[in-house]
Every structure is written in structure tokens, then in C-alpha cells.
Amino acid sequence: MPERRHLIASAIVVLLLALLPLAGSRYAVDLATEVLIYALFALSLNVVIGFTGNISFGHAAYFAIGGYACAILLTTHNWPLIFALPAAVVLAGLVAAVVGYFCVRLTQIYFAMLTLAFAMLVWGVAFKWKAVTGGDDGFTGIKLPAMLAHHVGFFYFTLAVVAVGVAALWVICHSAFGLTLVAVRENAVRAGFIGVDTRRMRWAAFTVAGTFGGLAGALFGMYHRGMYIENAYWTESANVLIMVLLGGIYSFVGPIFGAAALHLLQVFTNQYTPYWPTVLGLILLVIVLVLPNGLIGLAARFKARQGKT
Amino acid sequence: MSTMLNIAGLWKSFAGFVATRDVSLDLKAGELHAVIGPNGAGKTTFFNLITGHLRPDKGAVSFEGRDLVGLPPQKIVRLGIARSFQRINIYPRLTVFENVQVALIAHEGQQWNLFRPGRSLHREGTAELLELVGLAGEAAETAGELSYGKQKQLELAIALASQPRLLLLDEPTAGMSPQETAATIASVRDIVKARGLTLLFTEHDMGVVFGIAERISVLHHGEIIASGEPESVRNDPEVKRVYLGEGGGHG
Numbered sequence: 252m253p254e255r256r257h258l259i260a261s262a263i264v265v266l267l268l269a270l271l272p273l274a275g276s277r278y279a280v281d282l283a284t285e286v287l288i289y290a291l292f293a294l295s296l297n298v299v300i301g302f303t304g305n306i307s308f309g310h311a312a313y314f315a316i317g318g319y320a321c322a323i324l325l326t327t328h329n330w331p332l333i334f335a336l337p338a339a340v341v342l343a344g345l346v347a348a349v350v351g352y353f354c355v356r357l358t359q360i361y362f363a364m365l366t367l368a369f370a371m372l373v374w375g376v377a378f379k380w381k382a383v384t385g386g387d388d389g390f391t392g393i394k395l396p397a398m399l400a401h402h403v404g405f406f407y408f409t410l411a412v413v414a415v416g417v418a419a420l421w422v423i424c425h426s427a428f429g430l431t432l433v434a435v436r437e438n439a440v441r442a443g444f445i446g447v448d449t450r451r452m453r454w455a456a457f458t459v460a461g462t463f464g465g466l467a468g469a470l471f472g473m474y475h476r477g478m479y480i481e482n483a484y485w486t487e488s489a490n491v492l493i494m495v496l497l498g499g500i501y502s503f504v505g506p507i508f509g510a511a512a513l514h515l516l517q518v519f520t521n522q523y524t525p526y527w528p529t530v531l532g533l534i535l536l537v538i539v540l541v542l543p544n545g546l547i548g549l550a551a552r553f554k555a556r557q558g559k560t
Numbered sequence: 561m562s563t564m565l566n567i568a569g570l571w572k573s574f575a576g577f578v579a580t581r582d583v584s585l586d587l588k589a590g591e592l593h594a595v596i597g598p599n600g601a602g603k604t605t606f607f608n609l610i611t612g613h614l615r616p617d618k619g620a621v622s623f624e625g626r627d628l629v630g631l632p633p634q635k636i637v638r639l640g641i642a643r644s645f646q647r648i649n650i651y652p653r654l655t656v657f658e659n660v661q662v663a664l665i666a667h668e669g670q671q672w673n674l675f676r677p678g679r680s681l682h683r684e685g686t687a688e689l690l691e692l693v694g695l696a697g698e699a700a701e702t703a704g705e706l707s708y709g710k711q712k713q714l715e716l717a718i719a720l721a722s723q724p725r726l727l728l729l730d731e732p733t734a735g736m737s738p739q740e741t742a743a744t745i746a747s748v749r750d751i752v753k754a755r756g757l758t759l760l761f762t763e764h765d766m767g768v769v770f771g772i773a774e775r776i777s778v779l780h781h782g783e784i785i786a787s788g789e790p791e792s793v794r795n796d797p798e799v800k801r802v803y804l805g806e807g808g809g810h811g
């Protein structure tokens with residue numbers, strides 16, 4: 252069970268976010284919506300990275316599948332949101348299950364390359380299947396229920412969906428399944444000798460990650476009223492990967508902070524300079540050289556030092 | 561007593577080097593059986609073949625009438641065979657408690673439960689096992705930071721968590737001090753007897769071997785050169801020549 256202080260802290264965060272629109276700044280509300288979506292996306296990726304110890308370089312695939320599927324069902328097929336959203340999420344999860352079936356046969360760099368290869372295939376489908384996806388023009392003009400048409404309404408919708416998504420991931424990551432995954436990550440051979448089918452565990456984790464990545468993607472498409480092939484491109488996979496690493500892979504909440512920090516930095520940097528890629532490079536350098544356990548690791552170090560003095 | 565483990569004509573070679581040569585062995589339920597032999601004799605390889613870590617080139621392994629060849633380790637564990645490793649094989653960054661807790665979770669098949677909080681499961685069972693191997697005081701420590709001897713004890717607790725009927729211990733006291741060795745052996749014997757387990761173990765300390773083994777098999781260059789009661793093995797001229805004569809054993 253979550254400790255009480257965790258529950259209270261989470262409730263306070265949700266409450267504060269819920270009060271944000273009262274400040275009256277559309278800019279702040281939009282920014283918060285984006286951060287929430289990226290936070291869910293990064294958390295979903297960390298089920299693979301932090302909990303199985305394998306780097307996926309193709310997580311944008313599931314984000315894109317969720318986003319396109321939801322967009323197409325809502326708009327082309329006029330499905331109501333209540334069916335379109337779950338269907339999109341299930342589709343992303345199913346594709347992750349199929350792709351994962353092959354990927355978990357490999358580990359390390361081979362695993363990473365295979366996830367990348369499959370993501371490029373997804374990108375290729377989005378690009379080529381113009382009649383359905385809009386190809387390189389993107390899929391635009393997504394129809395949303397009236398309730399969500401206003402940015403504040405959409406923010407509250409996103410807050411609710413992300414809160415439920417994060418809670419679900421929390422439960423999964425702290426379940427018997429999550430603890431066993433950590434054992435698999437730490438020593439797969441030993442895990443096999445206590446009776447765990449390590450490949451199937453990693454397969455399930457991959458599927459969970461894809462499912463929640465799809466949920467984040469569906470929100471993203473609706474928020475932007477469009478999906479574009481760039482959302483399936485490998486740079487998007489790299490971006491979310493950096494969010495996870497920046498936040499810290501060995502902590503459940505780490506990726507949330509990584510997503511917030513990276514996205515806000517990107518937005519602010521873009522206001523003043525055209526050099527975001529350079530700034531991103533510097534961030535990566537900092538992660539590798541001084542923040543191997545991300546922002547969360549930094550916070551833990553700081554706390555330990557304070558405790559000593 | 562009935563035959564629990566039946567091994568017939570087992571062969572394994574690594575790039576032309578024969579590590580296991582036509583090994584046959586019957587293990588009766590409830591027996592305490594030691595496999596001895598000089599370093600490199602093929603003891604660990606033999607264990608790896610039984611437990612599914614390696615696949616034999618030829619031969620049969622059957623446990624309680626079931627053919628094990630080709631089964632992956634996780635299936636073999638579920639049939640009732642657990643093992644410890646000569647080279648420490650734990651989760652070094654998890655706590656001592658979690659090391660055992662996960663094994664209990666897996667034994668119950670709860671690794672597929674996505675809802676029940678993992679840390680709340682089997683707290684009592686874990687504490688009991690840690691108590692049994694003398695690690696109750698170290699439960700909260702990071703496993704990798706334990707002394708070598710204690711990590712070996714943890715290996716044993718993890719293996720026991722799978723509630724095996726056949727327990728394979730690969731050099732359970734290697735690297736331990738004489739006191740730790742004596743304590744470990746005493747506790748292994750007590751546990752095995754109390755739970756009615758069958759024990760197959762390798763060990764380099766001849767005092768330990770002759771102290772608890774009811775039967776002994778001697779491996780040499782991958783081949784069993786003698787097998788039987790401790791006294792007959794001790795007096796076997798071939799064994800004396802290749803192994804015991806060398807003044808004990810080494811690893």
C-alpha cells in the first residue's frame with residue numbers, strides 16, 4: 252500500500268494543479284497540459300527502462316499509434332470519445348505486445364535497435380498510408396466533444412486521465428509483478444532459478460509500457476488537434492528517453508520530474524534562442540557526467556548531505 | 561527408498577572439450593549425496609545440466625519420472641528442484657529481505673499479480689527463512705554488502721524459498737571461515753532432515769563431505785570414477801590416486 256505521506260503529497264499536487272486555471276493564464280494551463288502528457292509518456296517508458304533494465308529506443312511508436320488511432324476513430328469514424336480513447340489505448344497495447352514478443356528475445360543494444368526498427372516501421376506506415384493518416388500533411392482537424400474544446404476543460408480532462416494513468420502505473424510498479432521485474436532486472440539468471448519466466452515478464456512490461464504510452468499519445472493528439480509523422484519519428488523516442496534519464500530511472504516519480512524539467516526547458520529555450528539541440532546536448536552531458544541517477548538521485552544526495560550536518 | 565533423480569549417460573562438451581563424460585547417477589529420495597572431485601572436474605557443469613542452465617549433448621535426466629532435458633530452469637524449479645550457486649548469485653542491490661521475498665512470490669506464482677503490493681507479501685515466510693539461515697539481523701541490509709559467508713547463507717535461503725524436494729548446493733561453504741563452515745553444514749543438515757529433502761551437493765572440504773554425505777560420487781575429468789558409501793569411496797584405490805591422495809581437494 253502507498254504510504255500515507257505519498258498519498259497526501261499526491262493529493263496536494265493534484266489539487267494545486269486543479270487550481271491552476273484560476274490564475275487565468277492560458278499559457279500556464281497549456282504548458283501544464285503538455286507537461287502532464289509528457290509525464291505519463293515518460294513514466295510509461297520507465298516500465299521498460301527502470302523496471303526491466305533495457306533501453307527502448309522506439310517508444311514513440313506507441314505514443315503515435317495511440318494518438319493516430321484516437322484521432323482517426325474520433326474524426327473519420329465519428330466514434331464517441333468514451334469508445335475511441337480506450338480503443339486507441341488497447342490498439343497501442345496490442346501492437347506493443349506483438350513488437351515486444353520479438354524484442355524481448357534480445358537485450359541491451361540489440362533490444363534497443365530492434366525497438367528502434369519497429370518504431371521506424373510505424374513511422375513508415377504513418378507516412379505512406381496517406382488515405383488514413385494524412386501522410387506527411389499530418390492528420391488534422393480532430394473532432395473533440397464540446398466539453399473538451401475549451402483549453403480549461405481539456406486541461407481538467409488531461410489531469411484526470413493522467414492522474415488515473417499514473418495511479419495505475421504506480422500500482423503495477425509496486426505490485427508483486429513490479430517487484431519481480433526488479434529482480435529480473437537485477438539478476439535474470441537468478442530470477443529464472445526461482446521459477447520466473449524472465450522473458451515473459453519483460454514481454455508483459457513492454458506491453459504495459461506501450462499501453463500507457465498509447466494513452467499519453469491519444470491525449471497529445473487531442474490536445475494539438477492533430478497528429479504528425481514527426482510524433483512517430485525516432486527523435487521523439489530519444490526525447491522521452493532523455494526525460495526518463497534526466498529524472499532518474501530507479502525511482503517511480505523520477506520520470507515525471509524529468510518530463511517537466513525537459514519540456515519546460517525546451518519551451519523557454521526556444522523563446523530566446525534557436526539552439527535547443529545544443530542545449531539538449533549540454534543536458535545530456537550533464538546527465539552522463541554528473542547525474543547518473545537523474546534529478547531524483549541529485550535530490551537524494553542533497554538530502555543525505557543535509558542529514559549529516 | 562525410491563529413485564528420485566535418475567541420470568543416464570550424460571555428456572556435455574564445450575568446443576570439443578568434454579566436461580561431462582557419460583555420467584550416470586541415481587539419487588534416492590531422502591539421501592544426502594556429495595559429488596566431489598578436483599577443481600575443473602565438472603561438478604558445476606553437472607549441476608548446470610540437471611537444473612536446465614545447460615543442455616546436455618546426450619543423455620537423460622529424469623526427476624520423479626519426468627524428463628528434464630530441454631526444460632528451462634524456471635520449469636525445473638517448479639517441479640521441485642532448487643539450487644544454490646558456487647559463485648554468488650543473488651540480487652546484490654536489493655535488500656536481503658527482498659532477495660528471499662521475491663523467491664516466495666515466484667514460488668506462489670504471484671509474479672503475475674499486477675495489483676497486490678509486492679512488499680506486503682510473504683513477510684512472515686521471509687522472516688522465517690532468514691531466521692533459519694541466521695540472517696534475521698541483516699534483513700534490511702543491501703545483499704551485496706553482506707560478508708561472503710552471509711551471501712552464501714542468503715543463497716541457501718533463496719533456494720529453500722522455492723520449497724524444493726531436491727536441493728542442489730554447489731560448494732555451499734566455499735570461501736567461508738572454518739566456524740562459518742561448521743555452522744552452515746550443521747544448519748543445512750538440520751534443514752534437510754527436518755524437511756525431508758534430498759540433497760545433492762559439491763564440496764571441497766573433505767571433513768564436511770565425510771561428515772554428512774550418505775553417498776559420495778567422485779568426478780574426475782568429467783567422469784564418475786567411484787560412487788557409493790563414504791567408506792568404500794575413501795578406500796577406493798583409484799580415488800586415492802587421483803584425488804584424496806593429493807592431500808584433500810581444492811575447489
Ligand SMILES: Nc1ncnc2c1ncn2[C@@H]1O[C@H](COP(=O)(O)OP(=O)(O)O)[C@@H](O)[C@H]1O
Nearest residue numbers: 574579597598599600601602603604605606811
Ligand atoms: N560455459 C563453459 N564454456 C567452456 N568451458 C566450460 C564452461 N563451463 C565449464 N567449462 C569447463 O569445464 C570444465 C569443468 O568445469 P566445472 O564444471 O566448473 O568444474 P568444477 O565445478 O568441478 O570445478 C572446466 O575445464 C571448465 O573450464
Ligand SMILES: [Mg+2]
Nearest residue numbers: 603604605646
Ligand atoms: Mg564448480
